Amino acid sequence: MNEQHHGFETLAIHAGQEADPATGAVITPIFATSTYRQDGVGKPRQGYEYSRTQNPTRAALEECLAALEHGARGLAFASGMAAEDTLLRTLCKPGDHVVIPDDAYGGTYRLFAKVAEPWGLAHTPVHVADVDAVRAALRSRPTALLWVETPTNPLLAVADIARLAEVAHEAGALLVVDNTFASPYLQQPLTLGADVVVHSTTKYAGGHSDVVGGALVTADATLGERLAYGQNAMGAVAGPFDAWLVLRGLKTLAVRMERHSDNAERIAAYLAGHPKVGQVLYPGLPEHPGHEVAAKQMRRFGGIVSFRLAGGAAAAIEVCERTTLFTLAESLGGIESLIEHPGQMTHASAAGSPLEVPDDLVRLSVGIETIDDLLDDLAQALG
Structure with a gap:
């Protein structure tokens, strides 16, 4: 070929x-x-x-x-x-x-x-x-x-x-x-x-x-x-x-990444307007400091969304434990949606180092499920 x-x-x-x-x-x-x-x-x-x-x-x-x-x-x-x-x-x-x-x-x-x-x-x-x-x-x-x-x-x-x-x-x-x-x-x-x-x-x-x-x-x-x-x-x-x-x-990577990106964009926009969310980290948002560079070198903005809770670490952990469709688990990139608390899960090895992540941070790996179901899950988890 x-x-x-x-x-x-x-x-x-x-x-x-x-x-x-x-x-x-x-x-x-x-x-x-x-x-x-x-x-x-x-x-x-x-x-x-x-x-x-x-x-x-x-x-x-x-x-x-x-x-x-x-x-x-x-x-x-x-x-x-x-x-x-x-x-x-x-x-x-x-x-x-x-x-x-x-x-x-x-x-x-x-x-x-x-x-x-x-x-x-x-x-x-x-x-x-x-x-x-x-x-x-x-x-x-x-x-x-x-x-x-x-x-x-x-x-x-x-x-x-x-x-x-x-x-x-x-x-x-x-x-x-x-x-x-x-x-x-x-x-x-x-x-x-x-x-x-x-x-x-x-x-x-x-x-x-x-x-x-x-x-x-x-x-x-x-x-x-x-x-x-x-x-x-x-x-x-x-x-x-x-x-x-x-x-x-x-x-199937191409078709999956399109759907991951579709869903992540909707979720990032929803979280950006939620009163209990202090900050949304997603390159697809125009206010993200890397938005222009990402738009230049990426086809789309991907399926990972991180956000910080206005209520601090306790609120972040509570959200992680309240979702039902977003499975509480490490890793990312699968067809199913995952949620995690990086500070105590994937990035625990960086605790106490210059790379320590904020304790109010939640990371989502947005899957390819029906977007309205994912939004409903986040809405009930955020209370």
Whole structure:
């Protein structure tokens, strides 16, 4: 398939997923095998010798992800954190420095602060929407990576990817963009100058809360080869069934993201007018400080809405415990709507750090249910 001439929805269904040559199966099979018969000593058939190194189901997912992100190489991992750890240990060394968001995902912060820092990797938290602050942090000491989430998790700050790519490259750093919240459908950071994209494919890529996975996609093939070496050497690869589930999810990513965005826009507007809500954080609202940048680099504004309760932490916890359609649970990006209190759930590892999130904050992962039902649920929960 000539991928250059096909749209996103077509690539999601066909890239890396030609009919099986042995049987004609139109859906990529689950290759549940650990090893492969070789045609001779040291002569693996089509390059397959051992499934940690390469598996046909995983290869299909990796090719599809690369196509959707307009990248040169895609790599699938056992989790988003496995992808992040492999990237850090492959591209950084003890003594290096990394700039990270000042409201990064709690698991990402834990990786930097509790695992990578004792190993010797320093990090500086910065508000990624502030280009001057990022530039100053990069100049403060030689920096290997500028690590960005946009929108950030959970405060939904928006980083200008194109400008930060210029700033990072001027400082000799690589720009890594966690694109989990936006998904490849809403945003393609490699086309704006990023060097590596990170995904928790558990979220919108899989889309059904039934798989855990991660991915890296690189703009440059040589960088992709370095990371592929690290993937094989460290071994935290996606299993074939997990890869197959993410492939299945990607086929409907475009239509799901449209509905997620439709519902989130309605909910953000409702919350913005509610007397018990102190602040709504959603890039689709014109008053959001990153609205113009988001409108420039995103197709739409996504399915995550965060808001702060005027009544403080107790009110936030009460709302989280009163919803019925919004399930109280961690994670995001599935077809079902979820609600959580980041301070005590997904971001608890950042408590007491510069990345601690407000205790009156609630994060919604808005699903694809009937919008009036979701609005009714929030109305009764807010009392």
